[in-house]
Amino acid sequence: MKLDTTVENACMTVRLSGRLAVDAAPVLEELIDHQLANIKELILDxxxxxxxxxxxxxxxxxxxxxxxxxxxxxxxxNVTKPIADLFEMTGLDRILHFERKPRTLSIDGLELIAKGANGECYKxxxxxxVKLYFDFVKEASALKEKELAKQAFVAxxxxxxxxxxxxxxxxxxxxxxxxxxDTLSKYIEKNVDRLDAVVEMYVTFCKQIHSIVPTTNIFPDAVTLACGYVDACEFFNDRQRAFLKDRLLLTQRQGTLIHWDLHPGNIMMQGDSLCLIDMGDMAVGTPYFDLGQIKQVLHYYAGLGLCYKFTGxxxxxxxxxxxKFVASYFDHPDSEALAVIEENIDFYRAIKNVFLYLCNSGGETMRSRRKDFIFQMLPKEFAQLK
Ligand SMILES: Nc1ncnc2c1ncn2[C@@H]1O[C@H](COP(=O)(O)OP(=O)(O)OP(=O)(O)O)[C@@H](O)[C@H]1O
Ligand SMILES: [Mg+2]
Known part of the structure; x- marks a missing residue:
């Protein structure tokens, strides 16, 4: 048995190889007893x-x-199958946090079905x-998407x-x-004559997602995440940060699911019903988080001539x-009521844009534009806060 140890900040990674049995255990125990004093995260590979x-x-x-x-x-x-089976047989899978060793895959000869901003989909x-992430996507994000997709299915x-x-x-x-x-985007493009009926389906589908209360706490709280994005965004001053966070904290904690990227390119038309994909940003929070991003894509990107490129x-x-979507979602409000709704939608749209700014989504050109969008989406007095 060999141990290869690296320490970065307060995280120690120990690569183990060989047999972890009677001769080797004392080596691991020595490490546990004497080398973990300032360690907060121990990873055994x-x-x-x-x-x-x-x-x-x-x-x-x-x-x-x-x-x-x-x-x-x-x-x-990187726990191999026989060892993961052993954890399960002994019941230790209930108390140990472990990830299995990923199976290796070659894409040689596989048909490319579609391409998104984060990865490609091969048959x-x-x-x-397989949704194969580009190499700039961190392993943790891939694992998070898988876990959220699994729990969303269960919910x-x-x-x-x-x-x-x-x-x-x-x-x-x-x-x-x-x-x-087809994605809902493609379906609409092919069946424009059914647009009204399809929008009704889309609204019903979104409301269905927005009424689910998950029983697990794996889904992050969108308000908490959003406050973190506001804190991390360098171009707000302290009063602007306080303004945004105060308003976020007034958000009703409904505890219902949001997808946070619920545009028609992330929904598939499966027979007569709809099916959701691309679950990496799922959270719990008010539907306004979703409505903000839907408006960003269908209204704002479309205005810039970019909706087709991003969603098909x-x-x-x-x-x-x-x-049609916003009118139907809110039961056909009059223009005054709609203005209030859209102001609220724009607030949450701005918040999602802060997140997209921070992760540099859409590249450098989009990044510099996004800062301007954010100020345009927020109430006029926001920019004047000093
Ligand atoms: N389970 C699936 N079955 C069939 N096609 C799929 C499936 N999952 C994804 N796709 C196809 O791959 C495309 C990209 O998938 P997805 O939206 O998950 O990737 P992404 O890179 O995160 O996208 P985005 O550009 O929205 O960030 C989808 O639009 C769809 O056409
Ligand atoms: Mg997508």
Whole structure:
């Protein structure tokens, strides 16, 4: 058994290889007893471990207890199938936090089905696709999307089954059930005569998502995330930050699901019903977070001639869809009521744009434009806050 240890900030990664059994356990125990004083996160990389005995299991539990005492965490990474099976058989899967070693995948010869901003979708077989993230997408984001997709499915969201995480060179991917259908964007483009009826379906679908209260706390709270984005955004002054956060904290905590990128390019028309994909930003919060992003894409990007590029829905149709969508979602309000609704939508739209600014979505040109959008979306007095 070999240990290879690296420490970065308060995170120690230990790569283990060989057999974690009676001879090797004391080595791990020595590390636990003497080297963890300032460590908050211990990662044991099990990629090279081919056997674990009961003595080895006890050493892992000891490491877990030690990290608990230090108010830190223990994670096991790259756990191979036989060892994951052992954790399950012994019941330790209920107390250990571990990630399985991703299966390796080659995309040679696979058919490219579609391309998004974060990755590409390849057909594996008649039932399965892989969403392969570009190499700039962090592994943690891929894992997060898979977990959110899985929990959304359990909560009753119509979404494809998510299977394993795979690796392809330095890219990560998720295997999904293949939905043999057009995106809602494509469907609208092909069936413009059905636009009114399709918008009604789209509204009903969004309201369905917006009424689900998940029973797990895996979905982050959108208001908390949003306050974090406001804090991290360097071009706001302190009073502007306080203004935004005060208003965010007034948000009714409904605890219902939001997707946060609920445009027609992320919905698929499966038979007569709709199915949601691209679940990486799911959270709980008010529907206004979703409505803000839907307006951004269907109204604002369409105005810039960019909606087709981002979602596959033509710009003129997108504008029509948005007008009908907002009217239907709010039961056909009069123009005064609609103005109040749109002001609120614009507030949440601005918040999503802060997030997109921070992650540089759309590249440098979009980034410099986005700062101007954000001020335009907020009430006039906001810019004057000094
Ligand atoms: N399960 C699936 N079955 C069939 N096609 C899929 C599936 N998942 C994704 N796709 C196709 O791949 C495209 C891109 O997927 P997705 O929206 O998840 O990627 P993304 O890179 O995160 O996109 P975005 O540009 O919205 O950030 C979709 O528009 C769809 O055409
Ligand atoms: Mg998408």
């Amino acid at each position: 099990f990629g090279g471990v081919d056997y674990v005995s009961s003595v080895g299991l006890r050493a892992i539990l000891k490491a877990q207890q030690k990290m608990k005492d230090l108010h830190g965490s223990l994670q096991l990474k 594996i077989d008649e039932e399965t696709v 009753g969201v119509p979404t494809p089954i998510s299977f394993d995480v795979v690796e392809c060179g330095n890219r990560r991917g998720i295997l999904y059930e293949m939905i043999k259908a 829905l033509g710009d003129a149709n997108a504008m029509r869809v948005w007008e």
